[in-house]
Amino acid sequence: MQEQLRILAGKMLADGRAARVLGWKRTDFETAPEPSFFTAQDDLSELVYNKYCAANLSGFMIGAGKRDGVTVVFLKPCDTYSFNQLVKEHQIDRAKAYVVGVSCGGNAKVEEMEDVGWLERCLVCTKHDHVVYDELVLDESLSRPEAQDRFGGVTRLEGLQSLERYEFWQGELSTCIRCNACRNVCPACNCKKCVFDSAKYDTAAKANVTTFEEQLFHIIRAYHVAGRCTDCGECARVCPQDIKLQLLNRKIIKDINELYGEFQAGQDTETLGPLTAFNADTDAEPSIVHTRG
């Protein structure tokens, strides 16, 4: 597949259909390829595609769309949802992207450059097909890890007592160093000026000065991407402290699915998100939070 991608990229650059190719570049470590723009055919020997190419390249297309010419971008199935969502939010100029859907057999979790198994997101992956592409490069031989219940973690936590949940999150969030990696890698966090960088609201503490700050940052971040988060799992992947951020996003997704009907952000570029829509007759009252299980 890697070879096919190189050939495809080479052709696109050679015949001028594309100004650049956004893919993953070889580095000193096989387990750590780097997202990179290729503009010269000669450099394409550095283009790699393997199970370590975990980075979701959709977010980089925001910037790429502002440059001249078409950018070829390689997207795994789950990445295409982010791409769609960004098109829907007018952040990506679809006309300036040539989307090459690539097969994915799951990405590896890497620690200290060692392959330590599968990324959590790949163990619960439900996004097997590309929802947007101009061309597909598929490898049917790739097999995915056996699927687990995507909401299992959320359900388990829901089953705990309130205080236990509180302590669980205190444990998780107290390690947060507010490096903003989760936010900056998130395709949905595409605000030009994040509310946590804005001097206007007393929210730009920069550090978790108190436990409240930790909670505030993660609650508001999860909330701001509610209904827009495709569950691409990048936040959890890049967190240097391995905080289980996916649980927050998935809790909201689970609530949305249960209360307002199944919804997958990025499935298409038209459907209104669950927080920008409502159903006057069937929507639950907030008290359901206190009365259900």
Next chain:
Amino acid sequence: MCMPDTLIPEVGVITSIRDETPDVKTFCVTSATGGKPFGHKPGQCAMLSVPGVGEAMFSITSSPTNTLYMEFSVKRCGTLTDYMHTMQEGDGITIRGPYGKPFPVDDVLRGQDLLFIAGGIGLAPVRSVINYVFDKREDYGSVDIVYGSRSAGDLVFRPEIEDTWRSRPRTNVYLTIDRPEEGWSGNVGFVPAYLGSLGLGCDKTVIVCGPPVMIKFVLEELVKLGFKKQQIYTTLELRMKCGIGKCGRCNIGSKLVCKDGPVFRCDEVDELPDEY
């Protein structure tokens, strides 16, 4: 007593406030018990702050020879300065300093003919030097002051310029504004062009301060007139937090504006990355 290295300021008090222009006010600050909070040299700065509002670096406008109080000329442009413009005489304000390297008034500049060039609020740091020089008039040569602003109303320290500076010995003051306006009989035009038309000799030491664009064109003009970069001093401004060279944000290349500046000789600046 203020401890600059702990970042903990001293509480001072604003003893008087003077309107300079529609968006510039000059604040006189003393320590809470009266008198200057600390000594300084011309060109040095201090951090002014109101708790809960913010803290920012301002050049000290008054001359060190003023032993009663310190003056800061503050232009409205952000949260703290907006706030300061609503403050009253008698209000508390915190102050720490002095920070930065001053103009070399006691060595290099001594005995020299001096040419001061300023634009807009850029006269604030220069005023400290000018008054220092006037107070030690015999130590220095001739003084030429070229000062320009957008309009007559935007010229700061106007009464002082007219009533005091113009009458000083061996001193020439040249004022200019960008656009003609009623009641203005002086020169109209940008500072660099005006400078070129004055026929000043290039044997002077120059202190130039103002908006970056103005500085850029003034430098070009000065070089055209035969000045060497080594003769020219200017001040640079970047975002600062600590004022003591630790917080790491006011660097230009390896130089820290808060510690190694704000006064730079222009040939030194040329050796620094163009990132200010």
Next chain:
Amino acid sequence: MKRVGVFVCHCGTNIAAAVDVGEVVDKARLERGVVFSAEYPYMCSEAGQTMIANAVKEHNLTGVVVSACSPRMHEVTFRKAAAKIGLNPYMLEMANIREQCSWIHKDKDDATKKAVSLTSAAVAKVHLNTPLFAGESPVTKRALVIGGGIAGISVALDVADAGYDVDIVESTPGIGGRMAQLDKTFPTLDCSACILTPKMVDAATHDNITLHTYSEVESVEGFVGDFTVTIRKKARSVDMKKCTGCGACYDKCPAKKAPSEFEEGLSNRKAIYIPFAQAVPNVPVIDREQCIKFKTGKCGLCETVCAPGAIDFEQQDELVTQKYGAVIVATGFRPIELGKFGEYAPESKDVLTSLEFERITNAAGPTKGALVRLSDGRKPKSITFIQCVGSRDTTPRGKAYCSKICCMYTAKHAMLVKDKYPDIDVNVYYIDVRSPGKNFDEFYRRAAEEYGVNYIKGQVGKVVDMGDHLVLQAADMLDNRQITARTDMIVLATAIEPLKSTKPIASMLTASIDTNGFMTEAHPKLKPVESPTAGVFLAGACHGPKDIPETVAQAGAAAAKVLGLLSKSKLTTNPCVAAADELACNGCSACESVCPYGAIGYEDRQINDHGVRGNQRLAAVNTALCQGCGACAVTCPSGAMDLLGFSNRQILAEVDALCR
């Protein structure tokens, strides 16, 4: 930082009795930026306002806080006062220390503490207030009246007489409404038709009034002064221009089995019909459900007999779109369904609702005015009236409110029966008799005392139809005994409720309805004929149970308000609108998708973000359309979209101050 003045009102003793006003004044002076604080017995008085004006001048105040009553009461008063002295009115905030403090908190310490806190929040907010400027919007000099009953007709005539165009939309084929169904009116017993019909004709012939009968409001857009309303004129199947009202069509129509709505289903009408003889307009309508031509394709008799050729089976619904400056809702009422009141045997032919009884006694009604039992045509020897059927009933099937008109129309009915048939035994079961209107109590006493109507305080528990008579069981609450009585006819004073169509109409108008489905007024005391939505007014029973004089009075009041509005050349718009910060907006369209008014659009603009220039898709608010709800501001994650007057920072500042 602003120079803030705080003015604390005693409101006589309304505030001062529960709040230590002096303490509030003293504490306010410690707040950031407060350079003046004072108290006064009545801040809203001329002298109080002058005090504010003087202080603003003397202390060079740039922000004012008035701690007094609810801003819903006097915010406008104080803001006007501020404007008069050259302060932008939006630099004034109120702290509600009366309704939300002194009136409800008994402990003076607690109330004082809360008043201090509320005042500090207002100070915190006012620091972040910015001058706001109202825009202007045009006023379309035309009013829309929804409902063609006596309320709608009265409003329309008043507005039209003042020289403005008025359209009446009536969902039934003719105007007149409930009043047309009535025989006599209380307490004067004059003939309902005699006083209504001339009004109906006036409305129909008025140069400034356009009737849209058999029509419904399809959609409403816009806002006060500039509503755009689409009206669906349902296909009448009769050309209104050609029809001469000769009546040949309905005379000949062979489909006779449709229950007459006007007669409350007590008699039938044809498939082509006019609702009643004096109908305005006197143009029939074909009930397509009942018409043989529409059902089978055969017949067409009416078409054959119609000399002017007015019958038009092909006619389609027509949509008319028109702009209006004001809308009056006058949709009226209906009796509630009695399905859940089985104990009264409502299915019995001899158990009538009052409205049905009204038709029975009417000379033009189904019995031609003969008072007979509908089951067997016999004249009743005894009639029993049961009050409060569904009214003042707090169970889920009933209505908690008093339907207000029943006591009087029952007295009227009883009196009329007694007057015409003194031999008929008339009993009224009541809980209370409520007769507080002009000449009302006299009227009721005449019924009881002069006419010998037997008033029994008690509730009827059960009615059984025995075939040739009815039996009822009741409790006499005065004598404290059970009654089992035989009667020939029962008339139920059925509770009234707003029409089902009131709710969708209210939604379209963004006006609100109360828990009972009645339209809500903007203020129960001071704005009883305005809805909370600017430009929407209320008349008649859609707003609550009302009798005719009250309805006409409200209609007149509504008309006066409408005229006040239409006489303006321009309206000032709400300046508390949304605004986007171009440096933070990334053009994601989230705000656009939640805006109820379509007030947000997008444009590509070049921006300069601290020296970085670039083109950016940016949200742009149409301030004429924006109503200031703030939905957009919350949906915007970066806070780029904000609401002037209720900005994120202002509300956060209030939160901070209140939680101190």
Next chain:
Amino acid sequence: MQITGEQTFTPLITAFCCNWCSYAGADLAGTSRLAYPAEVRIIKVPCSCRINPLFVLRAFQKGADGVIICGCHPGDCHYIMGNYYARRRMTLLFSLLDFMGIERGRTHLEWVSAAEGAKFAATMSGFAENIHKLGKNRRLEDLRCKSS
């Protein structure tokens, strides 16, 4: 503050009320002299859809023990649909807070119309009582605000 041996806990409650219904309902409660605890502090917003989750969290941060949101009944929104948005937003927010282990019942939403002064007072009293039972807000407090 005087600290006595037996200090009773008085909860601080922030109530966000929409201008058209709930704030008017609160006024009506006042006009009708229907008492509710003085610790309820009302902030007027144009519509329940104006309430940003940040406001709710900020209230807790600065010392509130409970936050209640009131708006027009569904279908009655002055802005046609604002309360429908609010309903979804607050449902998800409350649920997320619950998921984070913040005690259920510290947050509440109630639809109160302009005519429901009695309901307003009863709602506030009931909510205050619940918060009283829950005790001081510890899980969403910011220690910096407790320094004195």
Next chain:
Amino acid sequence: MYKVSATQLTDVLNTLAGTMDVFLPIRKDGQTNFGLYAEGVQADFDTLKTVKPPKEFFLPQSESLYKGVVDGKDIHIEPAAFADRPFVVFGMRGCDVLGMEILDKVYLGEPVDRFYEARRGHGCVVALACGRPASTCFCKPFGVDASDPQADVTAWLCGQYLYLEPVTERGRQLTHKLEPFLQDADAEDVAEYRQEIRERLEALPYNNLSLDALKDADMLEVFNSPVWDSVCDACIACGTCSYVCPTCQCYDIKDYNTGDGAIRYRTWDSCMYSDFTLMAHGNPRKTQKERFRQRFMHKLVYHPSTAGGQLSCVGCGRCVNKCPSSLNIVKIMKSLGVS
């Protein structure tokens, strides 16, 4: 040199904890960070690198400077207290120790940062040799000997013993407290272990980077290099590299409004952030290229030019390990000619 039986390690820690705060690596949910030791806490000396560098004990991520209250016209300032409680950071690696040396140059250079100085004066560092250096490690080029890290005390966890070699007076005072547990030992006892470490280091990919290319680098030449145009393509402008870096020194000063005053505090900051140099009227570093360049220019050129050639990097490899986009300082050094 002394040795303590590994079985007595808990007693050693408890003894220390009796007189001072003990910070040591603690593993939680798969990640290890330095944390406060208390009885029952399991130390994790196996994990090589903590996520957060131990610099936080001398330069906390966030630190109150003072509380300021505006009271009418008056302002009251209550300065925060300087650290006055002794503590030990137990188990710092050689690279992190060098990181402290670099921070010392900044924070103890004139004018001295008093908060830092107070912490430094009360803190003792026990450095632990790296038994299993990782493939991302490259401390040797910076002069670190991971087998013999120099701090107040050097420690080796080797076989059944913890070996302790006090280096400074403060280190000797610390070991003195542990006397009851100490047995004498000889440098020879750890020689083999050190040799093993050195051999492991030799096998690492970055162990023999040559930094010659950066020596006497011309500031303007490097600054204006075309390399910067594209190396930052993948940078997402987060602060991970800065926050996990043992030498990153930058901080921001902010106010927090408590309701009855403002707490002025300082927090770690990152030059990768767009608001780092933002001023009301503009930003000298307008795009990520300039911000990215600043970070590496500072580490590789600016700092060395004021610190006698010492680079502001210690080769800990945390950024190599943690960068979400697989960028790191080695990549930058290589693109600037390091081989």
